[in-house]
């Protein structure tokens with residue numbers, strides 16, 4: 001296989017292979033996602049005055065799970081689910097133990113599109129107050145993704161969903177192996193309008209505006225790293241806050 005080859009493999013195998021370098025390979029979307037997360041959390045958590053139950057759907061290496069643990073009120077439960085054993089192993093390793101009386105973290109290895117009964121059991125068979133799902137939706141068809149989110153979220157609960165901006169065109173999550181081969185999982189390009197419609201059809205209403213982020217200029221490149229260079233002037237990241245209304 002030549003050094004410029006690209007391969008597409010099942011999403012779980014893809015993330016198992018990426019897991020050990022996922023947090024450190026200078027991925028621009030992750031930087032933008034962290035900035036979006038920082039912006040949205042004051043609003044998201046302003047309503048959370050008491051212990052809550054939150055699900056991190058597709059938690060990966062626990063990039064946001066760690067931050068969430070520090071933000072939730074004491075007595076809360078943080079459920080973190082992922083389909084990749086490799087990603088989940090990184091997440092567990094990054095958060096060993098937990099002082100009692102603070103936030104309980106529960107890890108679940110499952111495919112949320114195929115193992116819905118297991119997901120229901122994992123969240124103790126009761127809808128959660130908040131769902132966070134960052135950079136996951138690209139791997140799932142929209143109707144399927146939002147049907148899961150709506151089913152596990154209580155009426156009046158909020159979901160923070162982020163993903164790749166459609167302005168990125170044919171780009172998809174991927175990493176370069178040591179032998180130079182570019183590896184991808186299964187990805188879908190979701191338009192903004194179709195995403196909002198799919199959420200609405202599942203009973204999830206957009207709260208406020210869609211939040212779009214990109215690489216504005218060369219100054220942003222300095223902040224985001226050299227991999228941002230080719231994206232100057234483009235929007236790369238989209239986030240939406242949704243409320244379950246039906």
Ligand SMILES: C[S@@+](CC[C@H](N)C(=O)[O-])C[C@H]1O[C@@H](n2cnc3c(N)ncnc32)[C@H](O)[C@@H]1O
Pocket residue numbers: 011012015030033057058059060061062063064081082083084087110111112113114133134135136139140173
């Ligand atoms: C780009 S990573 C995002 C991880 C983390 N949320 C973050 O923002 O860094 C996408 C994650 O979604 C998980 N994922 C994708 N489809 C899934 C499914 N159907 N069931 C469970 N996990 C899934 C993958 O295993 C992967 O860890």
